[in-house]
Amino acid sequence: MSDSKYFQTTKKGEIHELKEELLSQREDKKKEAVKKVIAAMTVGKDVSMLFTHVLNCMQTHNLELKKLVYLYVMNYAKNHPDRAILAVNTFQKDATDPNPLIRALAVRTMGCIRVDNITEHLCEPLRHALKDQDPYVRKTAAVCVAKLYDVNPELVENQGFLNILNDMLGDSNPMVVANAVAALTEIDEVSKTEVFRIHSGNLNKLLAALNECTEWGQVFILNSLCKYTPRDSQEAENVCERVAPRLQHANSAVVLSAVKVLMKYLNSIPNGDSVRTFCKKMAPPLVTLLSKEPEIQFLGLRNINLIVQRRPEILQYEMKVFFCKYNDPIYVKMEKLEIMIMLANEKNIDEVLLEFKEYATEIDVEFVRKAVRAIGRCAIKIDRASERCIQVLLDLIQTKVNYVVQEAIIVIKDIFRKYPNKYEGIIATLCANLESLDEPEAKASMIWIIGEYAERIDNAHELLNSFLEGFKDENSQVQLQLLTAIVKLFLKRPKDAQQMVQTVLNLSTQESDNPDLRDRGFVYWRLLSTDFEAAKAVVLSEKPLITDTTSQLDESLLNELIMNISTLASVYHKPPETFVAKLKGIKRGMRKEEEDEEEPDYVDDDNNGPSPNQGYAGQQQQNNQQYGQQQQQQRSGNLIDLDLSDLGSALPQQSNNPYASPQQQQYNNSNDLGFLGGGGNNNVRSPVQKSVIFGGDKSQSIQIAGAFSRANNRVSLELTLSNNSQQQMARFKIQFYQNSFGISPIDPILNCPPIEPGQTIEVSIPIQCANAAFTQPFNPVIDMAMMVLPSQEKFYFKMNFPFNCLFTENGRLERDSYLAMWRSIPETNERQKEIQIRLNQFDPASLLAKLNQKNLFEIVRKSNNGQEISFLSCKTENSIYILVELTFSQNSRVCKAISKSTAPEVMPIFEHTLDNLINNA
Template identity: 50%
Template sequence: MLPHAVSFSILKTGDAKYFTTTKKGEVFELKAELNSDKKERRRDAVKKVIAAMTVGKDVSALFPDVLNCMQTDNLELKKLVYLYLMNYAKSQPDLAIMAINTFVKDSGDANPLIRALAIRTMGCIRVDKISEYLCDPLRNCLKDNDPYVKKTAAVCVAKLYDINPQLVEDQGFLDELKELLSDSNQMVVANAVAALSEITDSSPSGTPLVWMDSTAINKLLIALNECAEWGQIFILDSVANYTPQHELEAQSICERIIPRLAHANAAVKLSTVKVLMKYMEIITDAEFVNMLTRKLTPPLVTLLASEPELQYVALRNINLIVQKRPEILKREVKAFFVNYNDPIYIKLEKLDIMIRLTSKENIGQVLSELKEYGSEVDVDFVRKSVRAIGRCAIKVEEFSERCVTTLLELIQTKVNYVVQEAVVVIKDVFRKYPNKYEGIIGILCECLDTLDEPEARASMIWIIGEYAERIDNAGDLLEGFLHGFADENIQVQLQLLTAIVKLFLKRPSESQELVQQVLSLATQTDNPDLRDRGFIYWRLLSADPAAAKEVVLSEKPLILDEMDLLEPSLLDELLCHISSLASVYHKPPSAFMDEVSGQRKALPIGFQFSEETSSLDAQSIDSSEECPVVEVEDLLGVDMAPTGFEYGPIGQSATSGESSVDLLSSSLDELGLGNPFLCALSAIPAPYSSPKALWLPAAKGKGLEIYGTFVRKNQEIYMEMTLTNQSTDALSDFAIQFNKNSFGVIPALPLQVPSPLPPNGSCEVSLLLSTTGSIQKTNPLNNLQVAIKNSVGVLYFTCLIPMHVFFTGDGQMDRRVFLSTWKELPAQHEVQYTLENMALNPDIVVQKMKQNNVFTIARQHVEDHDVLYQSIKLTNNLWILVEIRIPLGESFPTVSWLIFFVGALSMNRILS
């Protein structure tokens, strides 16, 4: 609790006068009063000090004088002094040591209130020197006869663990804390459970510190009936983490905690729901599960009568529950009907749950309600309501016609934003029920002139293009959009391009001029997505119209209502965190825990920096997990599979004699760390440069053959290519373009090729690259899709950029930053590889790695290995932390390497 908040609980209502003083020289006067011989004046002076501290004044200069007031029998004065110490002890650690004797003396006082006050205050003073003196008084208080002192000491153990975890473990406080679980006083049991929960959450391993068995659970359930509400929450959370040994035990636990559903505290209710939801997965008795389902309904509905903030938290949790078990609230859809005075965030959440509970039995009521919402004044809510009607049509097929009729009635209101939202959802209805509701297209076309929002215009264009053969004036309608093509949103431009191509494929004689016009506009724009799609359509239509028809007019997958449901494994994880922040955000704790709580994670290998040696102490190696690679859609729409890096005569591989790398499920080559990275370790005198590989064979390049590689020179990245013309005609007008990629690589300058390139001619080209382009995750991460244009057309190929060209020269990380960063990185970003046939000693490794911008932070000899800890910085400010373990020996004919790539500081930017 904040000291400012505590001060108000100590100062009485009549003490308001202490907050109004504005005297000059106030600190000097207070100093005199604090040293007065009269107890009343000293007490009043301390009250004035606390008041000044509460309103933000700096009264730290009075620390020695306030400290002198500790020696008193007045409990009120002692509380005030202790409050002052908690606030200023950290800024005055040397003076705070002077209070130790008083703390120790008070911890043995005959008054249990004073004993508890002393031990609580010592736990709140976050000074390491005081923590050392806290051990003996804390141990005595944990065994005190008074339950109030014991429950205070239990919480103090958790506070001490946050300051010095090793001290708590060495002093055996955890074992004494576990013994309190068997205490006869239920408040002591509740505080012990709370302390163990807090320690578990803040421990590096995150594993439970007490192994729960049926006996321990039985003790907790006994204490559940007598402890306070917050103690009940901690106990229920512990029960939720327990897995029953058999189904009968699960049923017994459920029966004993069901009365908690009637508790007045919403958090107790939700914690009980969490336990029941977990145990319902274990129980196979259908009748018992049905009973639990009936019991869960009333408390969840009751939560909707709370104030808006609590109601919102309840609704977010209910949203998860109905996704897993909609039968719990299937008859209570009316409880989620919106009130006129609900805040907008409550309205939107209720609306979402209402749609999830919609079924054949209640869709009539839901539709009537949604139609009423269409006349509300809140625009966002009206839009969401109109979209909900479309979701009802998709979800309940038997009532889809009624839903469409309702949408048409809303369109007739001529309210602009209602009409536009209706057009958007009707497009989804058409996708769900093709060739069923085409009769309403004429009504939609009448609203064409009122559509001014990009999503609505794009949806209307999609409808026209999809049913162009049934709309007599489809060409005229699309031509109307085409007049302002350059001013349209990119979403509208893309849909217009596709719709006109569809029209051409369905009615070629009427739209040839139109399609030429849109293709010309699309291929001359600066947007790469639109331009690439235009070129693809152009090539398809000119090369093979039949193939174009198969591609553009292919059957589309039906749209599903379940598209917005959470992934099942994520949903199960979130249900285990009901009543926590994770259930409100609908994200797992790992997604935000580090940013919100600042909790540190354990090092993947057990080492710590030594201040004296500035090195690393390695102890053990943990198993590492694979780094996930996310699939990415082919944005160019053509066959862009990697060409395989066939090595040509221009550059020979420096590693041709090396054995292949031991792979997990993804290879080093996928990360750009395969042969090129191995070569960075080999005995070469200069920074490594990958040999040129065949990127584009002449057979696929219409006579143009391209060998190429990527190099890093003078801290710049270059794309070096050998272009050979194997055709019978000269080639000219060269240009190059890259697709979006994981590292934002784009050409920094235009492609300069001697023009024309004669038949059988060859030239060397060096293209300067930049990493300031748009980022799009690719698979593998270092994949680059390239389009190169010349006088014979546009050619496409892919290549892999060796990861080492992204290594920058400022990648030397500070030792302390390295350690703290390693601790905070998630384990799923850790990948381990073993590299064979490396005959290099550690000194050469350090030298060669430095030449390639891989910097050694520390070096340590551990048992029979040399361990190097290294850092790498990439061009887009991503970091990679590396550990290399090198077996020792008299010679190095064969060396196994373990390299840990423990992720990057901002790797979510690529992987998420």
Template identity: 50%
Template sequence: MADGKGYFSTTKRGEIHELKEELASLDKLKKKEAVKKVIAAMTVGKDVSMLFPAVVNNMQTEDLELKKLVYLYLINYAKTQPDLAIMAVNTFVKDSQDPNPLIRALAVRTMGCIRVDKITEYLCDPLQRCLKDDDPYVRKTAAVCVAKLFDISPELVEDRGFLDMLREMLSDANPMVVANAIAALSEIQELGGKEVLQITPHTLFKLLAALNECTEWGQVFILDCLAGYDMADPRDAEKIAERVMPRLQHANSAVVLSAVKVIMRAMDSVKNEDLIKAWSKKMAPPLVTLLSSEPEVQYVALRNINLIVQKRPSLLSHEVKVFFCKYNDPLYVKMEKLEVMIRLASEANIDQLKEYAQEVDVDFVRKAVRAIGRCAVSLESAAERCINVLLELIKTRVNYVVQEAVIVIKDIFRRYPNRYESIIATLCDNLESLDEPEAKASMVWIIGEYAERIDNADELLEAFLETFPEETAPVQLQLLTATVKLFLKKPTESAQRMIQLVLSAATTETDNPDLRDRAYVYWRLLSTDPEAAKDVVLAPKPVISDDVSGLEPHVLQQLLAQIGSLASVYQRPADTFVSRQRLAVARADELQAVEHKFVEDDASEGGAAAAQAARDAGSSSGGAPAAAPAPAIDLLGGDLLGDAPEPAPAAAAPAAAAPPAAGLDDLLGGMALGGAPAAAVAAAPAPAPKAADPFDLLGGAPAAAPAAAAPQAPLLLGAEKGKGLTVHGAVVRRGGAPAYELTLHNGAAVPADGFMLQLNSNAFGLAPSNQVVAVGTLVPGAGGSAAVPLAFNPAKVAAGPATSKLQVALKTNQLGVFYWEDALPLPSVLDEAGTIDGNEFLSAWRALPQETTQRLGATVADIDAAKAALGAARLFVLAHRPVPGTGQDALYVTGRITAGTAPTQLLLELRLTRGAPGVDVAFKSGRQDLAPLAFDAVAKALGG
């Protein structure tokens, strides 16, 4: 590889040298200007880390502005220069005792932001002093610093008593100190997963007193804390609500929403209805005021109001007009206003919804028509008016309006059976307007449900059946059921011809298992017991209700406790989308106890492996041990890697199984293969139909359903080798870690369960962090999918050069143990943040031994597309430059493997001629044996 000097060197050769001289200047003004230049370069992304010693030398200054600049530089580069960062410790300690409180606070804040383990110990003593400082500004800064320290070292925070000091600060005389202590304790409680913030009646009084005096963000922290207080005593709830009520008038919308959250929580404890009504009257105007803000704030307010009115619709029942849409409202605001209007629906709203259904915005019109239907379903007194409005909209002959009207009328028929069937003729006159699957499916359902009232029902269904193979699955399912309903209600010759046509098409010409299974059920019912078919297909249907967007009560309660956060905007509990790392503190002796228990429970090699997996998971999750696998991991009477189990009793003859392939001996320790016998399942023959029975359509019940369509993932285990069990899957990257995604289908005659997975030694030491394949019990003909997380296990690192070979064993309780060999793609173990800067690449390339090269057959026409393809494989293009005099392009590529005791950096140089076949790849790494895997990954990414 060329050394890359032309790309990585700077054009300003003397710039760094000049800055060093200026930083060492005796002129204070010149020195400050030099630091400003360094910060400016750092801000635009230039690497100025080589100036670290020169910048740090300027820390000891009385110029506050210069000190702030130097501290800013330190925060940015301390991680990349941890050894040099130690130089700054003495100055930090000295500054934390400076007479100026601003400098003391600045010092402790900066030390908290420098996330370097070597400095953490030095932070403790200055932090302890600052937590008890005379100046409240220093104390409030130190309180936040405790939360930052906990994120780095939870054990240190507990051992040094910082949590107790924070709790003491809740009684501080300064309201901002109280607010920051609350914020820090809340953050630590969320990170650690343990309750560290306990509000006593005395603390409650202090918080309520501080609420009126601290800043708006301090008020938010305190209000969020109060929302979590146990208000079991109605008197406490009343007291808190009365003290919080003035916050509803605050100019900051975050304070208003947090106050609403506290009052909603208090309402659940108070039983006095008059008091609740009085609070509701006070809460309504602030919520309405939020709708006069900019559209983005309106949207957030509307999402929160949506939750509030689900719990207490009476709170805004007299404020419906404020939710009327304005002509200049963005679409997302209009949609949310419409959703709230539906929840506050009354007969007076319907005409307003009719106007919205005649707007020009198609999405909004569709939503408005759906809203009319939902009002009809949820509000019986308005149903008649809604039907009339829908008929007026159908008369407009606007395609998408008619289709939405048909969809909602189907729901109205379900809600009010035998009441509005007179409008069916109008719907049938508009069949030519239907081209969307949902509208077609709704119309077909109406025709089938009221086939006896529609004279030409068979002709209408026959028109739909002409395009049966091209229709979507929902339409096909509705056509199948509607045709059966028609045949049961009007068994004419045309209906019999149609039922034969649709059953034949649904069982032999489709690969949709739902459609095929339903067709076989109908076929058997019609062929054996027509009366039973009528009882099943024409059974009375339960009355529906409008629960399209309603939330489960427990979910709603959870979201109401998170008002003012992203959870209330997404309308999903925070733990469903926040993957924040939990740092539950685990001491070494506790971890050893867990390991000891595993070894005692299972003295096999698998027990030790499980304990090792617990250690690995704990170290990879920032100190938190993984949940201990249940002792049920005991496989076949022993561990997957242990000895063979005891033979099965004579009554249960084991099924024959092929011996494992060569090279897999160590995977299961020579385990004897066996399994539970396949229980004989005799299907009861169906009664023979009467010869003259008009329901004997095709001469009897069908034989057996054809096999389900194969999944798209590669086949790992075929049905023949798997005794009826088929497995598809691959190793993929999922959530920043490798996982084995598997899809299983049980084609055997017996149910299968107890699926456990194990991997043999491999190039990267990957092993299941939990051997259970979570698909439950698969009954015959059923399938399931699961992703098994993989983690690094030192005991699983294969000796010799790295290969992509992956040997796998799958155990089941009934069918025995199966083996297969799969490929382990390199991108599945590459880190998402595997890039480095140019100087590191160049120095690493020069320091590594001889490169390995290979020519690939790929053709690259678009460099940008090639970069994107490599990036998708987590091979990051660091630089791209033309090679002088050759007409070629050079790409410098890097990737990193974090599996193992130390990260492994991969360095590659690709040389190619655009549009011409052939890519020359040079590879260097601390593990040169990875070269074949790297070449294969590049070839697949570039399509070669």
């Protein structure tokens, strides 16, 4: 009989009857009564008054009845913690039951009861369950550790459950391994310290379990493999060989997770043939994703978008699978268009243009616009195909469809900027369609074309004059472009535009409320009235060629998103911390308001003003010389020859230290605490020494002083803003341009009150750098821009970013771990540098104390033949460990630094930073 009958009881006196049935001696009646209680609980009735009676039914060997009672207890334990404690004895008894199903059920239920006084009694049963002989119990207990960690992290760490979980990675049962990986991954995401680290010792165990566990176990293991960086190309190739069969799995999540692993490990394989082989294997499963339901297609396309940006060769021969079908949803069509543009090349451009032209005749206006714009982007991307793209656009213009014509003119304007003085023959066709223009962007594009080629358009002054008649009613984008175009016409043909230029300058400077338009008008007026030739040199200067970067993500962001394939981050194309409230134990505030205006993909001289200086070639050359590779010299083997007994010695006491100072004892004490898990002293914010980075002579409307700092486990930009103008400054937006560290503000809108004239305020801007990706060549300078809203006045400045701000508070390694890591890093990653001590008063003990405060932690120190040798470690925000050995000689002004890292590309900037830290201590 169906269980639906239990949901149909609404009679009076039901609770009393249930009590009687729960007290029955017959087990079948008890089971029926508990089922009725669960049914009532499910539909929202309060049956908590039966807690004690239901609890009495736990004393049974009937597995079904026990499950029902456990379900009831889980639901009401949080509301009645004092009663839930009554069930502890039964839980503990069931945890030792001969039946493994009951043992697992008891541990699982205790883990789901989020009550402190229950969790205290969970530790011993959980410890036994983690080492149970039955794999079903062990895999259940592994997940229970993660649940317990969410309730009481300190309890889990103190009881050693994390170490047991790491040991379970080598379990003989693949499901136990998969659940251990899942639990460690979940804990690692919210822990402030790294608790899950894959090394060569457990790598093969995970790969062995991969072939035998369930599909979701495979997903957990594959995702965890992305945390490991292979030691050499051979190891990377071996992992790829063992992961590649997962590409044939029926589950899309397994396929995408396997692709993610291959995308990472292929970066470590220099052999081109092997890379091509694996790329060829990835194509069919990705194509298969596009044959599923639209929702799966969309998710697959968003991930393919990232994959194609990194390795377009994977799908270079699969263009046809991205052709849009008539019944595809619009969101699928849009994604397919983007990928088609990325894969377009000289060989397939003809069939791609044929498709785009067909799409431009569709009914959906938004899709048509996207298709027309795609044709223009292909013209900018592929030089040899530009003429064919122009012809297709002209054919579309002949259709006389309003929105098609306007979109075509917009993209043709960009094509003119890419190929100046090449396609002017089509200008007459464009001018013949002026009456079709009613959108601001299309009008602005057409006006730009007329102004740029005014000397070749006989009636250019008449065309611009027709726009000038309604100048006050036009959008600001059209007004700015019209002002510039008329000035260009005047500089090229003064007689035809003399009256027009006077009119437009008067309208811009005297009758407009737009500060951008007014300022540009004054600039042009001053130029024209001062030096006509200088005005021509400025306004008619050669424009930089543009490139299409619409679909290209920043390199550091792309690297991060590749490592998040098959997650929401790869669908949103945003880092996880931008939409996940808690990451690595740190609460991250979300943006208070969204900015209406996005930054342009490229700088337009006529529309957007000057761009900040992006080039520091001279400084970079100097940095490269300073960071230059040093030839490896023969080492004395200070660390390599140490055994565990050497490392086991504590730091030398003050009496044995020839460099003893008043700060020595204090530093030794702080280091002793560090061995117990203490971090640096960066949780206390000290005053930040700022320097003026904009408006130093106070001639600007604002003066900005700033400095980067690290405190409270995060990096921030500390600014002092001084309003030197006569107007209130209301809101501020800050932007970081692409930089070598991959850092950016968490919220570009500054959280500060309005600044009155003459007022100065302090602002702290949190910086997101947990996913820093170090690009080469290294440039420590970060270009920034600040915009004052709503006036949109911009200020450009730059600052040096101190690399040590990325050193985390959990960078201290245990002594054994330090030695193991040093030995595991290849000798090719080792660097040596002699650092000249430029301090007047030099004391190694106080210097090391200062390094400790900067999160460069001393692990151990030893004396050897009149030398003090200190071993230190640090860890960057993206989990790169750097190990360093510092040698101080008596009466010497030179410190010898020998360093190793899992990522050798960061060593030049680290050595430069170490020099600064030592000589500024």
